[in-house]
Amino acid sequence: MKIKVARCAGFCFGVKRAINIAESALKELKGRDRIYSFGAIIHNPQVVEELFKKGLRVINNLEKIKGGTVIISSHGAPLETVEDIKRKGIKLIDATCPFVKYAQNIVKDLKKDGYEIIIVGDSAHPEVKALKSIAGKNKKSKKIGVISQTTQNKENYINEIKKILNRDFSEVKIFNTICNDTSKRQSATRRLLEDCDLMIVIGGKNSANTKRLWQICKESGVDSFHVETEPEVNKNWFNGKKRVGITSGASTPDSMVKKIIERIRRF
Amino acid sequence: MKIKVARCAGFCFGVKRAINIAESALKELKGRDRIYSFGAIIHNPQVVEELFKKGLRVINNLEKIKGGTVIISSHGAPLETVEDIKRKGIKLIDATCPFVKYAQNIVKDLKKDGYEIIIVGDSAHPEVKALKSIAGKNKKSKKIGVISQTTQNKENYINEIKKILNRDFSEVKIFNTICNDTSKRQSATRRLLEDCDLMIVIGGKNSANTKRLWQICKESGVDSFHVETEPEVNKNWFNGKKRVGITSGASTPDSMVKKIIERIRRF
Numbered sequence: 282m283k284i285k286v287a288r289c290a291g292f293c294f295g296v297k298r299a300i301n302i303a304e305s306a307l308k309e310l311k312g313r314d315r316i317y318s319f320g321a322i323i324h325n326p327q328v329v330e331e332l333f334k335k336g337l338r339v340i341n342n343l344e345k346i347k348g349g350t351v352i353i354s355s356h357g358a359p360l361e362t363v364e365d366i367k368r369k370g371i372k373l374i375d376a377t378c379p380f381v382k383y384a385q386n387i388v389k390d391l392k393k394d395g396y397e398i399i400i401v402g403d404s405a406h407p408e409v410k411a412l413k414s415i416a417g418k419n420k421k422s423k424k425i426g427v428i429s430q431t432t433q434n435k436e437n438y439i440n441e442i443k444k445i446l447n448r449d450f451s452e453v454k455i456f457n458t459i460c461n462d463t464s465k466r467q468s469a470t471r472r473l474l475e476d477c478d479l480m481i482v483i484g485g486k487n488s489a490n491t492k493r494l495w496q497i498c499k500e501s502g503v504d505s506f507h508v509e510t511e512p513e514v515n516k517n518w519f520n521g522k523k524r525v526g527i528t529s530g531a532s533t534p535d536s537m538v539k540k541i542i543e544r545i546r547r548f
Numbered sequence: 549m550k551i552k553v554a555r556c557a558g559f560c561f562g563v564k565r566a567i568n569i570a571e572s573a574l575k576e577l578k579g580r581d582r583i584y585s586f587g588a589i590i591h592n593p594q595v596v597e598e599l600f601k602k603g604l605r606v607i608n609n610l611e612k613i614k615g616g617t618v619i620i621s622s623h624g625a626p627l628e629t630v631e632d633i634k635r636k637g638i639k640l641i642d643a644t645c646p647f648v649k650y651a652q653n654i655v656k657d658l659k660k661d662g663y664e665i666i667i668v669g670d671s672a673h674p675e676v677k678a679l680k681s682i683a684g685k686n687k688k689s690k691k692i693g694v695i696s697q698t699t700q701n702k703e704n705y706i707n708e709i710k711k712i713l714n715r716d717f718s719e720v721k722i723f724n725t726i727c728n729d730t731s732k733r734q735s736a737t738r739r740l741l742e743d744c745d746l747m748i749v750i751g752g753k754n755s756a757n758t759k760r761l762w763q764i765c766k767e768s769g770v771d772s773f774h775v776e777t778e779p780e781v782n783k784n785w786f787n788g789k790k791r792v793g794i795t796s797g798a799s800t801p802d803s804m805v806k807k808i809i810e811r812i813r814r815f
Contacts, residue, residue, distance in 0.1 A: 439713050446706050446722070453722040455713070 282519065284545060285477065286527045287469040290538055293462035293531035295378025296323045299355035300332075302376040306352060307335045314372075315349030319362060320407045322354045322376060323532040324488035327510065343369065350374060355532075356407040357381045359414035380431050380460040381408055387456050388415045391426035396454065401441045402430025406489050423451040431460040432490035432531070434467055434497065462531055463490055470494050470528040471501075477526035479518060480505040481545075483538055484530025491530030498528070510537065511544045519548055549786065551812060552743065553794045554736040557805055560729035560798035562645025563590045566622035567599075569643040573619060574602045581639070582616030586629060587674050589621045589643060590799040591755035594777065610636065617641060622799075623674040624648045626681035647698050647727040648675055654723050655682045658693035663721065668708045669697025673756050690718040698727040699757035699798070701734055701764065729798055730757055737761050737795040738768075744793035746785060747772040748812075750805055751797025758797030765795070777804065778811045786815055 292300070299322050310316055317340045321329045329339065340346060343365050350372040353363070357377040366373045377385075391398050398416040402409040409430055427445060429438045435457075442455055474480060480498045484491030486509055498505035504522075508514055519525065525545065529538050559567070566589050577583055584607045588596050596606065607613060610632050617639040620630070624644040633640045644652075658665050665683040669676040676697055694712060696705045702724075709722055741747060747765045751758030753776055765772035771789075775781055786792065792812065796805050 439710075442713060443706075443710060446709060450722075451724050455717075455720040455722070457718050 282523060282525060284525045284527060284542060285473060286538065286542070287466070287473045287529070289462070289466045289469045290527075290529050290533075291535045292533075293460070293466075295355050295380060295460070295462075296532045299323055299376040299378065300328065302374060303332055303337055303352055304335070306350060306374055307332070307337060310350060311336050316352065317346060317349060318352045318354055318376075319343075319358050319366075320354045320356065321487070322352060324356075324485040324491075325509075325530075325532040325534070326485055326487070327537065328532065328534060343371075346371060352376050354407065355381070357385060357411035358407070359411050361414060378431070378460075380458070381411075384412060384428050384431060384456075384458040385415055387426070387428055387458065388412055391428075391454070392416060394424075394426075395422065396424045396426035397422035399425060399427045399441075399445060400430070401427065401438050402433055403489060406430065408432075408489070423449065425450050425452070426454045426456070428456045428458045430489065431458055432463045432493060433459050434493045435459055435464065463493070466490065466494065466528070466531065467497060470497055470526075473526040473528060474498060474501045474503050477503055477524045479503065479522040479524070480526040480528065481514065481541065482507045482528055482530075483509070483541055484533040485509060488530045488532055491533065494528055494530060508541065511540045514541055514544050516548050519545065549790060549792060551792045551794060551809060552740060553805065553809070554733070554740045554796070556729070556733045556736045557794075557796050557800075558802045559800075560727070560733075562622050562647060562727070562729075563799045566590055566643040566645065567595065569641060570599055570604055570619055571602070573617060573641055574599070574604060577617060578603045583619065584613060584616060585619045585621055585643075586610075586625050586633075587621045587623065588754070589619060591623075591752040591758075592776075592797075592799040592801070593752055593754075594804060595799065595801060610638075613638060619643050621674065622648070624652060624678035625674070626678050628681060645698070645727075647725070648678075651679060651695050651698060651723075651725040652682055654693070654695055654725065655679055658695075658721070659683055661691075661693075662689065663691045663693035664689035666692060666694045666708075666712060667697070668694065668705050669700055670756060673697065675699075675756070690716065692717050692719070693721045693723070695723045695725045697756065698725055699730045699760060700726050701760045702726055702731065730760070733757065733761065733795070733798065734764060737764055737793075740793040740795060741765060741768045741770050744770055744791045746770065746789040746791070747793040747795065748781065748808065749774045749795055749797075750776070750808055751800040752776060755797045755799050758800070761795055761797060775808070778807045781808055781811055783815050786812070
């Protein structure tokens with residue numbers, strides 16, 4: 282049995298950056314100040330657990346928070362949250378991924394210019410919630426601006442755009458806000474699928490980009506499993522399989538990929 | 549046999565305006581100055597013939613023109629033509645349709661902002677030739693601006709846009725430059741087709757919007773004929789037909805529609 286790992290494994294730029302920001306803050310402030318992250322700083326429970334051990338507490342609202350430092354997660358935070366933090370005099374560190382920030386700035390411009398804003402993505406995901414809060418109350422318009430969650434897959438995005446084009450518009454501005462890492466990871470996964478009879482997708486069960494990879498794998502018809510940690514990997518999946526592919530999300534540590542490969546090798 | 553005429557028959561706004569401009573100029577200048585139109589002022593040979601009798605000469609280049617007045621047709625003219633007219637000290641009257649002008653201004657803005665410009669339309673049509681000359685030499689870019697010939701049909705336009713979305717873009721700006729009259733005339737024709745077993749499309753053989761109407765009629769499966777004048781209407785077309793629809797292009801005079809209906813009634 283051969284094991285092949287997709288190119289582009291390891292943390293993406295925005296995840297690496299957010300972890301570095303959190304670790305620097307923890308080093309600098311630990312013992313002197315309480316440090317919170319607003320939402321999971323990245324969507325990988327094992328990494329969040331490691332940071333918890335170092336002192337980073339995850340919060341989902343600011344109700345009980347009276348002081349200390351709040352780190353905005355890589356996915357960004359709603360406008361109201363940022364305003365609340367400032368109003369309460371809490372120290373703010375912004376770990377929003379620069380590609381998410383780029384999408385946020387597009388939304389600001391579209392709003393200023395009076396466009397109806399359509400965000401293609403998962404409305405329950407923190408990135409989309411933040412974008413929605415910036416877009417504010419939407420009004421219908423014949424001038425339409427369209428952006429995508431940074432971890433969307435391009436085919437889904439284009440299908441949604443096609444629906445919008447059927448509307449009676451005067452202008453449609455479409456921005457490709459799918460980040461480069463997402464596109465590359467999806468392409469690498471697609472290439473790997475051509476040469477595999479089993480695919481293991483490694484990453485947070487709450488990770489949007491990992492879920493997209495798994496969607497692509499399932500749609501290809503190749504047997505595919507999404508796991509977060511090595512104990513989830515089941516020996517039976519490998520019966521009769523000859524070529525196993527491994528792909529992982531933008532917030533999956535290399536160490537986890539290694540652990541899982543070692544476990545598969547032991548079968 | 550019943551005859552039904554599509555709503556929205558008669559000249560469109562831009563055609564009416566161009567004819568008025570030409571007639572005013574002819575009234576004012578005739579005998580005192582030579583008056584030319586650069587290209588047919590509208591795409592209806594019978595109307596052009598009427599204006600010829602009143603003194604309007606159609607030219608297709610400026611080579612032999614040394615003085616007088618040149619009227620830019622409703623479809624607009626290439627930048628170089630306008631510059632030539634000015635350089636030669638010839639008087640210029642602009643009868644470009646305001647909706648075509650709107651598309652021209654969008655092209656100017658896109659060019660200024662560094663967009664690759666895609667014009668969806670018939671490259672041999674004077675409107676598109678003028679738009680192309682304003683766009684100038686196109687360079688490939690990930691920022692793409694898309695406009696349509698004002699007389700395009702929306703389905704064709706959207707099909708072309710879909711192809712563009714498959715490209716690797718950072719931004720696509722799509723402008724609906726199909727004029728309102730074109731959309732309304734196409735919708736009225738579609739509605740009429742539902743209730744007809746024969747359709748007569750009246751208008752210039754060189755008229756883009758009339759040709760689009762005819763395309764829509766042919767695609768519907770209803771027997772359809774495109775005529776410019778009443779002698780072209782053939783009695784045999786009406787054998788066994790019960791409900792005849794009449795539709796006409798934006799540059800077709802009401803008088804021609806009436807003449808054709810009278811001829812059909814006589815069968």
